[in-house]
Amino acid sequence: MSQNNTRAGILLMIAAVFVFAVQDGVSRLLAEEYNVWMIVMIRYWFFALFVIAVAARSKGGIRAAARTSQPVLQTFRGVLLIFEIVVTVYAFVVLGLIPTHALFASYPLMIAALSGPVLGEKVGPRRWAAIGVGFIGILIILRPGLAVFAPEALIALLAALLFAIYGLATRYVAHRDSAATSFFWTGVTGMVAITAIGAFYWEPMAREDWLWMGLLCITGASGHYLLIKCYEQAEASAVQPFAYFQLVFVSIIAISFFGETTDLPTVIGAAIVVGAGLFTVWRERQVSRRSTAASALRRS
Structure with missing residues (x-):
């Protein structure tokens, strides 16, 4: 079965982002005690085994999965994702899970804004308007110039920017490489890169914390497995909006286990950012459908 069961795809996407939310909670828990580089390195060892x-x-x-005509760009993607994960986990510790995810939700807007100059895609006035509205949402969360502004919030925005660039690079390599090839290179090159750095930051870990590390590795692999199954069932554009449920799950975990709190401006700002992101996803899907229909007419 392939991309013909949207309901199953949606359920799998929700399950995947729930698992990733648990992964984020465990990442914060470990990163409060140990070096972020080491945590991500061990997590990637397990992830690379899963990818292989x-x-x-x-x-x-x-051999087929590793075959690519663009190894430099594939390596760039893998290394870039490593740095994005490290920055994000660090943001969890210094900023918190809820504000980090609220700001990270802006990455689809960044992809839309950069897709024109980077990939040469046409971004119409409606999507530019959504990007502008999303930027207003970010300002509401940040509240620059007020005493409540946390400079650490810029770390979360950097993570969103890195992930947006990673997303654009993934789109670019998809013109010549399969998703399986990109997935393989993401895991293997990322593992090599993080080991080259993380090995210098190794520190002893308490026996009970190895259980948390095991859970971190399992959630990482199982989350990606659920995503793979999700995209086998439904089109990415149909299920992508439900990825925002991760913000809901993360908020529940942050409030229940880490004592985080949120305020009205953060909730309003996050809602604006998510709404603008959903609109850009919907609009991109509409434009893609029209382009596909026009191409079919030209061929007929």
């Missing part, structure tokens, strides 16, 4: 196992079971095996 998936590739080995796919058609053509590891």
